[in-house]
Amino acid sequence: MSSATDRLNAILIDLPSKKSQWEKNVVNPYVRAYDMAYDNYQKTLQAQAARDRMVAELFVLAASVLTGSVMMAAFASSSLRVLAGKAMLQTICNNNLNRTFNAIHAINKSETAMFALGGVLDAAKSLAGKQVQAAVEDLTKSPPIAASPSALNFLTRMMDFVDANHITLHGIVRGVIDDKTMSDDNKLKIAELMTQTPFWNAPASRRVDETSLSQKMEMLFYMQAVLDSDFLVDTINVPLGTPDMAPSQPIEMSRKPIDIMPSSPNYPKLGAQKIGNGRGWEQTRSVEYNSLGSAIRNRINVVSKMVTGVPFYAENGIMASMFERSSDRRDQLLKAEQIITRLALQTRPKQFTDVVTL
Numbered sequence: 001m002s003s004a005t006d007r008l009n010a011i012l013i014d015l016p017s018k019k020s021q022w023e024k025n026v027v028n029p030y031v032r033a034y035d036m037a038y039d040n041y042q043k044t045l046q047a048q049a050a051r052d053r054m055v056a057e058l059f060v061l062a063a064s065v066l067t068g069s070v071m072m073a074a075f076a077s078s079s080l081r082v083l084a085g086k087a088m089l090q091t092i093c094n095n096n097l098n099r100t101f102n103a104i105h106a107i108n109k110s111e112t113a114m115f116a117l118g119g120v121l122d123a124a125k126s127l128a129g130k131q132v133q134a135a136v137e138d139l140t141k142s143p144p145i146a147a148s149p150s151a152l153n154f155l156t157r158m159m160d161f162v163d164a165n166h167i168t169l170h171g172i173v174r175g176v177i178d179d180k181t182m183s184d185d186n187k188l189k190i191a192e193l194m195t196q197t198p199f200w201n202a203p204a205s206r207r208v209d210e211t212s213l214s215q216k217m218e219m220l221f222y223m224q225a226v227l228d229s230d231f232l233v234d235t236i237n238v239p240l241g242t243p244d245m246a247p248s249q250p251i252e253m254s255r256k257p258i259d260i261m262p263s264s265p266n267y268p269k270l271g272a273q274k275i276g277n278g279r280g281w282e283q284t285r286s287v288e289y290n291s292l293g294s295a296i297r298n299r300i301n302v303v304s305k306m307v308t309g310v311p312f313y314a315e316n317g318i319m320a321s322m323f324e325r326s327s328d329r330r331d332q333l334l335k336a337e338q339i340i341t342r343l344a345l346q347t348r349p350k351q352f353t354d355v356v357t358l
Helices: 003-047 058-065 070-078 087-103 118-140 151-178 184-194 210-227 294-307 317-322 326-346
Strands: 230-239 248-257 273-278 281-289
Touching: 003 058, 003 070, 003 151, 003 184, 003 210, 003 294, 058 070, 058 087, 058 210, 058 326, 070 087, 070 151, 087 210, 087 326, 118 151, 118 184, 151 184, 210 294, 210 326, 230 326, 281 326
Parallel strands: none
Antiparallel strands: 230 248, 230 281, 273 281
């Protein structure tokens, strides 16, 4: 048996231990942190007597912002289908993932193969194109998965993801071993490339502070709720009597979520903007904000102090929130966007094999 085959067989033997390291040191702590964050989030909503929206996408939000490694970024990228119809959430997740892949110079590469192969994808293709192409194609074939916000759901999905990447590398290495047309020199090059992949460079110890990560996740969930609180409202003022003399009665014609980030120059202008009029009536469009309620605001301040060191809202009581102006509410949306961006930057890997402490 050649030295190249010996080296590749040794890699096959060690691959399961790399899989176990990813599961033990990243997957399990990440899911436990999510479970704690989601539980606190649910308790706060129940205290507010509010019914939560579908929240199967919350884990994808956390994974796309608090990446820490190429593994989580690739997992989030493969999970974006959960966000169908959630335009604001899609914007946040896509922006953060694009910045993450750009930071590690993964531009114009297959994001689904980034965890398995990372920066060696092109080099591996040039040496073993047939084996790499087949393995990557299998990796990208994933039927729809039933999504729910439970920790068990995400644990199994992440385990499936790690398993799929393990199978991909195993398939490449086994295919190279069995390829009688490939020279031993090229097989040794493939063996060396495999040891440079993100999957192979699994963290030897736990990099996740579950309590800290849980607090950051919970903060993300609330910041998304803040960003979801603005609406564009069209109102028509209809006269109660004769058009010239009677007061008018405002009637709401439509209310739509605003799917533009508050920092965008295209964000709607504050104040009532006239969009139509006739004799005695006029139609206006304005930005309105839903209140999250005192229980949620109080919890946001508690979590904000733990994550950022300062409260999110001014701590001057419930009465102050009742008299907040539209400009105050937009400032809160801007602040929420800035916190999400800051958390993403703090946990973004800079290299394919980085595993940032979360």
